[in-house]
Amino acid sequence: MKAVAQHSKMTQQFVPLRDAFLRWQCRVRQISMRDNFGRPDGAIKPRLTLNRDSEPVGNIITVLSKNPSHSKTPEMRHMVQSIFDPSQRRDKAIQFFSEIYYQKPRQFSDTLTAAFSPDSPVAEVICAAKACSLTFDSYGQRFDLDCIVSTLTKNNPLFQATWWHNKLFNPHLLPDTVILGFEPDWSRSSAEPNFTTNIIGELE
Numbered sequence: 001m002k003a004v005a006q007h008s009k010m011t012q013q014f015v016p017l018r019d020a021f022l023r024w025q026c027r028v029r030q031i032s033m034r035d036n037f038g039r040p041d042g043a044i045k046p047r048l049t050l051n052r053d054s055e056p057v058g059n060i061i062t063v064l065s066k067n068p069s070h071s072k073t074p075e076m077r078h079m080v081q082s083i084f085d086p087s088q089r090r091d092k093a094i095q096f097f098s099e100i101y102y103q104k105p106r107q108f109s110d111t112l113t114a115a116f117s118p119d120s121p122v123a124e125v126i127c128a129a130k131a132c133s134l135t136f137d138s139y140g141q142r143f144d145l146d147c148i149v150s151t152l153t154k155n156n157p158l159f160q161a162t163w164w165h166n167k168l169f170n171p172h173l174l175p176d177t178v179i180l181g182f183e184p185d186w187s188r189s190s191a192e193p194n195f196t197t198n199i200i201g202e203l204e
Contacts, residue, residue, distance in 0.1 A: 017186050017189060017190070018110050018186045019105070021110070021143055021184075022064075022105040022106070024043075024143070025064050025105075026064070026102040026103070026105045026108065027102070028043035028138065028139060029043070030097070033094050033098040033102075038097070038169060040061050042136065043136055043139060044062060045061050046060065046062060046134040046135050046145075047134070047137070048132050048133070048134055048135075049133045050125075050129045050133075057125065057126065060114045060134075061114060061115075062113065062114050062182070063112065063113045063115075063161070064108055065109055065113060065162060065165070066107050066108050066109065066161065067107060067108065068157040070104075070107035071157060071161060073157070073160050073161045076093075076096075076167075079093060079168060080167045080168060089168055090169055092168075110183075110186075111158060111181050111182065111183045112134070112147075112181070112182045113152065113159075113161075113162040113179055113180065113181050113182070114162075114180055114182070115162060115177050115178070115179050117174065117178070118174060118176040118177065118178060126180060127180065129149065131146070131147065131148055131149060132146075132147055132182070133146055133147070134147055141193070142191065143191050144191075144192075146184065146188040146189050147182040147183055147184050148182075148185065149183075151180055152179045159179045162179050163177065
């Protein structure tokens with residue numbers, strides 16, 4: 001509970017690196033939807049290491065979800081449940097995410113998520129470490145995020161947002177899919193090149 005309270009206090013403050021990362025993520029994810037048909041690239045698939053001096057565990061596909069007060073999970077669930085053809089569902093999802101979904105970075109949680117198959121040995125290793133580093137490196141920008149790792153319960157809003165998001169693109173997603181949350185410690189994270197307040201500008 002103490003960690004949650006500290007994180008809540010942090011997110012209420014203006015954190016330049018955090019806001020810069022969210023703005024960048026919204027831009028690159030919209031590009032992925034509009035230009036690459038939703039295929040994840042280095043801006044969405046960070047390199048994961050258990051500490052910065054170790055060999056990478058691999059790359060994971062992350063999801064950026066809106067805060068519960070701005071949730072679009074009901075809309076995603078409706079698309080999954082009402083469109084039965086997987087290709088039509090994917091096309092509708094790409095249209096949905098390409099339009100205005102990513103236009104207001106301040107509506108998004110800075111806790112990233114990733115889905116793993118049930119009993120995934122990779123997920124077990126990450127959870128056992130309880131912390132990791134995520135390196136995003138694409139479009140001439142790099143972010144190194146030191147993160148606390150947690151296993152999300154099914155009633156967690158970020159679990160629900162991630163599961164229905166992924167179900168739009170993967171009709172074979174299993175009900176027992178494991179979803180991990182990666183909560184950045186912004187005081188230990190960095191960007192290259194660095195962002196300044198002028199570069200960040202105003203976020204909606």
